[in-house]
Amino acid sequence: MVTHFTEEISPSVWYGWGDPARAKPLAPGALEFLRRTLRLASVEAVHPPVDLANVRVGPSALDAMVLAELGAITGAGHVSTEAAERILHAGGKSTPDLLRRRSGDALDAPDAVVFPGSSAEVAELLALCAKRQLAVVAFGGGTSVVGGVEPLRGRFAGVITLDLRRMNRLLHVDPLSRTATFEAGIRGPAIEAALAPHGFTLGHFPQSHQEATLGGYVATRSAGQASTGYGRSDDLVKSAHLETPAGPFDAGSLAPGTAAGPKLLDVVVGSEGTLGVITRATLKVSPAPAAKVYGSWSFPSFAAGADALRRLRHDGVRGDMPHVCRLSDTDETASTFKLGGWKTGALSRYLSVRGQKTPALALFVWEGDGRQARARRRRSARILQRAGGIPLGPVPGMSWEHGRFSGPYLRDELLTRGVFVETLETAATWGRVEDTYASVRRAILDALEVNGAAAYVQTHISHVYSDGASLYFTFLSGLEKDALAQNARVKAAASNAIVAAGATITHHHAVGIDHAPYLGAEIGDLGIKVLAGIKNTLDPEGIMNPGKLIPIDTEETP
Numbered sequence: 001m002v003t004h005f006t007e008e009i010s011p012s013v014w015y016g017w018g019d020p021a022r023a024k025p026l027a028p029g030a031l032e033f034l035r036r037t038l039r040l041a042s043v044e045a046v047h048p049p050v051d052l053a054n055v056r057v058g059p060s061a062l063d064a065m066v067l068a069e070l071g072a073i074t075g076a077g078h079v080s081t082e083a084a085e086r087i088l089h090a091g092g093k094s095t096p097d098l099l100r101r102r103s104g105d106a107l108d109a110p111d112a113v114v115f116p117g118s119s120a121e122v123a124e125l126l127a128l129c130a131k132r133q134l135a136v137v138a139f140g141g142g143t144s145v146v147g148g149v150e151p152l153r154g155r156f157a158g159v160i161t162l163d164l165r166r167m168n169r170l171l172h173v174d175p176l177s178r179t180a181t182f183e184a185g186i187r188g189p190a191i192e193a194a195l196a197p198h199g200f201t202l203g204h205f206p207q208s209h210q211e212a213t214l215g216g217y218v219a220t221r222s223a224g225q226a227s228t229g230y231g232r233s234d235d236l237v238k239s240a241h242l243e244t245p246a247g248p249f250d251a252g253s254l255a256p257g258t259a260a261g262p263k264l265l266d267v268v269v270g271s272e273g274t275l276g277v278i279t280r281a282t283l284k285v286s287p288a289p290a291a292k293v294y295g296s297w298s299f300p301s302f303a304a305g306a307d308a309l310r311r312l313r314h315d316g317v318r319g320d321m322p323h324v325c326r327l328s329d330t331d332e333t334a335s336t337f338k339l340g341g342w343k344t345g346a347l348s349r350y351l352s353v354r355g356q357k358t359p360a361l362a363l364f365v366w367e368g369d370g371r372q373a374r375a376r377r378r379r380s381a382r383i384l385q386r387a388g389g390i391p392l393g394p395v396p397g398m399s400w401e402h403g404r405f406s407g408p409y410l411r412d413e414l415l416t417r418g419v420f421v422e423t424l425e426t427a428a429t430w431g432r433v434e435d436t437y438a439s440v441r442r443a444i445l446d447a448l449e450v451n452g453a454a455a456y457v458q459t460h461i462s463h464v465y466s467d468g469a470s471l472y473f474t475f476l477s478g479l480e481k482d483a484l485a486q487n488a489r490v491k492a493a494a495s496n497a498i499v500a501a502g503a504t505i506t507h508h509h510a511v512g513i514d515h516a517p518y519l520g521a522e523i524g525d526l527g528i529k530v531l532a533g534i535k536n537t538l539d540p541e542g543i544m545n546p547g548k549l550i551p552i553d554t555e556e557t558p
């Protein structure tokens, strides 16, 4: 049996990702590639984060009485107003979040961080916060990249962050029905470690897996790297228990199918902490695979590769689809080879002779019984080759898997070296994938290439559906003096291009603050009112995560 290698790491450092001691520095060749491509005078590491002692954080707005009331619920040791703890909870992990904290600005930190130990404590805390008019931010791993855990006070007397890390148990496994119930604060590696003795996997591996939590997955509708095979978090979840200011809400059903009215579970899934706190959830699990089989193919262009993925999904037997299915555009393929230090001379010559001068690389992983997985790869290979793919063997896929959780460390090094880097994502129907790709890519480049600056945009597809695919853009440029304005400019340009293309404003990062202004274009004014009405029922005082998901001016409209 293959146990998914998912190593437990300590919660992230305050200015960046994970445990910096685990970061592998960029090789000199990769740095020179970046310097040349971005036309930078230097990529010396001269922009480090300020010292923690120099981070600005205001005094807590909570008085001794409120702190004592919080402590009476959780135990005083589980309520913190320490600056270091508040700074750690001052936001998520988007590039603007990190830029702010790295520059020493944590003035928006919560007034206190509270660590509840049970659903009952969460319920009591919400009742107290409603009474004392305190805003509440539910905090899982804090890996939001859309401002989802920003501790906005709104019109409230203060804001507390509820960090769910103490609620981290596997509660129940039903091996016959293949479901498991977890507390919400359990992180990715702990989920896999708890399921392994039962012979199961959740199969949910977002790149943030080592830090993100089950509650965060459900609250954001996350998609993992193997979601083409196992399904997204919103496919996996069967039921969830939500503590709301209006009382407990059990949404969903363990029944295999039901026609008992609208699916209220969908009110909770993707609610981003705006309705209440998910304290436990039951999700589908799968047998841990006996084997993994890897494959990679090269295509003459991104469009040709995308069409090959579509054909794989449409023409192949459904069960033959790989669990992991990733296609890089030609820019991402080139930078993967350069930054990864690959020696690609012979490969480039071979592909060039076969008509692929600027190849687009696709990686696949099939999981399951070894013999069957190999047969699925064989059948898929025929489709991929008919679609113009050249087989490149298992090594690129294995190498991607080996390094797949170390990518986030790279951003910290790049920011330190004066390189702006950020990502955004969308999804489009097959008929619109190519146009969406082209227009969003163009919008990002135009927004970054100002005043003679150079930029690099690379894109991949990592989730393949019957009717379309995701598009994930990573972009780099020199860090401008006002890097927050630089980020806002490119984010607005890309978001407008996504809306104009008729694609979704977010395929898996969720809405948070950053996408809230664009949600109306996707779900309509009435859709926003429906959301506001649900919020008004479950959170009549509006204390739950103000300013997220629902655009702020409509939030109070019943």
Ligand SMILES: Cc1cc2nc3c(=O)[nH]c(=O)nc-3n(C[C@H](O)[C@H](O)[C@H](O)COP(=O)(O)OP(=O)(O)OC[C@H]3O[C@@H](n4cnc5c(N)ncnc54)[C@H](O)[C@@H]3O)c2cc1C
Pocket: 092, 093, 094, 137, 138, 139, 140, 141, 142, 143, 144, 145, 148, 149, 164, 184, 185, 205, 206, 207, 208, 211, 212, 213, 214, 215, 216, 217, 218, 219, 220, 221, 222, 223, 224, 225, 271, 272, 273, 274, 276, 277, 278, 279, 408, 508, 509, 510, 512, 545, 548
């Ligand atoms: C480097 C990096 C890589 C990423 N890769 C992926 C990826 O591959 N796929 C993907 O889908 N996303 C990815 N993300 C985004 C992020 O990891 C996901 O949104 C993840 O699901 C968030 O989980 P979390 O526990 O960190 O939630 P948090 O960041 O703590 O919270 C996210 C939102 O959910 C709410 N929330 C959290 N827990 C609860 C709860 N128990 N009850 C109610 N609301 C709650 C918060 O209030 C907030 O609105 C990535 C982020 C980073 C930084």
